[in-house]
Amino acid sequence: MEKRVTFKGIWLPLLLVLPQLVVTAVFFFYPAGQAVYQSLFIPDPFGLSMKWVGLGNFEYLLGNSYYRASFVTTAVFSTLVTVVSMGVALYLAVLADRLIKGSGVYRTLLIWPYAVAPAVAGVLWLFMFNTRVGVVTWYLGVLGYDWNHVLNGEEAMGLVVVASAWGRISYNFLFFLAALQAIPRSVVEAAAIDGARFWTRFRTIVWPLLSPTTFFLLVVNIVYAFFETFGVIHTITGGGPQQSTTILVYKVFSDGFVAQDLGSSAAQSVILLVIVGALTIVQFKFIERRVHY
């Protein structure tokens, strides 16, 4: 049964939701409105004058090969981050689920990386892979591999993917482990008695029963890869080399605050806003009725 409180007047309920409304207005509607407004102008680099261009900024962006390349980069980056972080997390969760002794310690240790801020994580990985003093770089050199993510775009992409996925594994791990433990033991045992060995059981019983969780994590991780990896990219590669790790969010920053093209930057924010909106709708539509069986 749903419990509803009924108010007589309009003022008390209004007062109660006011703080939330103010926060949303000040920190979301106002800046978003400003972005939409600014995306219709080209200001001069010193912010002294603005020239009306209508949808000119958008036209320019869609015709710009660098911007389109950034879309591809973002797609590659977020796919890799999502697949790596969810894949590793699922693997670790399956192992932890089978563990009886010491599972508490194992879980606690695995959750730690989640507490590391993205920028700090970026710096940690940067140190390990530093082209001159990095530990991993040195060992790779011993093995005969010349690591240089400052010059090699693919290596740079690999590094930011690993650094971004690393912190995310803990979060995904927690969800997967909880979902695995929510599967009744007897269902898995029944499958074992029915003749299914580990892989068959995983494929036909466990994986389908995990699907609501998997879908939820998929959306959340894509959103993370799109918008929350700025710190990692900024500390490790700065979007380079040759824009090979410039994802959409990073391009908003570098075009706006480094290249001082505020109009284009605002237009890019608006495009991102639309993407977030679309992802949110997907999230609500599918996750809210997440029972798939």
Next chain:
Amino acid sequence: MATVSLKGITKSFGKTEVIHGIDLDIADGELIVIVGPSGCGKSTLLRMVAGLETVTGGEVQIGGTRVNELEPMDRDIAMVFQNYALYPHMSVFDNMAYGLKIAGTPKAEIAERVGEAATLLQLEPYLKRRPRELSGGQRQRVAMGRAIVRKPSVFLFDEPLSNLDAKLRVQMRLEIKQLQRRLGVTSLYVTHDQVEAMTLADRMIVMNAGRADQIGAPLEVYTNPQTEFVASFIGSPPMNFLPAKMAGDAPRGAATLGIRPEHVKIAQSGVQGTVLYTEALGAETLVHIDLPDATRVTVRQDAAAPPPREGETVSLEWDAGDRIFFDAQGSRC
């Protein structure tokens, strides 16, 4: 079809031994009920036969072959779980066909065998439904169907009726019994309900704290309990226990005298007691009586007999042949 033998089965979790050596030979087609209170180890014993728990000591044999080291899937058994353990994302048909599909059975044969089981269990209208769209009794039937279609040599039941309401439980109890007779498959059935045990079993094994206190046919266990625990656990209301010294002819070493409620009669002379309260159950009336030494005695009398009033002093008597004596350790003497 197969025989099942348990030879000196023990089970320890860490250093704690929970099952202390069970020996049992089950004939082909026999229905054995393992009954006991919660925590007596009855489910653990069943799970060891299924291969879901490792056997610490002793040997489990199915069809004369040692199966201790075999995986559950290689033991040719089927199990019905207390919570049914149906696959929630599959239809009723797929639930029943799962084991056959894995075994690589041809599609036509799967359809035929599932169809047969569905007819037997009156599940045909529900084959396309998901488990969550079924009632408790129907889910229970699907779980049975899943066990039947694989034609295993042994059925294992782990408290399959305890999630059903009382009326359905009685009905399903009968169906399981008839089904087992019809298919003639050797079965092990775990329950904590002594009525279920009495009605279903060819032979029952009464477990108490990891030991088999008694193994025997239901009526034999009822009339001739080997320990005080068995006497108190089987039968409802339970057997009355009085100090053995109340009987002048008690055997040496006897500490307790046991007498079933239906064997105690309210009479003109004998042991005196005060009627505490009466429970009229329709066909019979239970009279609870306090003896002077605070021992509680229950008398089961026919509803036609006039019940005594509460607070009234009555005399009780019984036939000497109905008495059972136990020593201080609870063993028969």
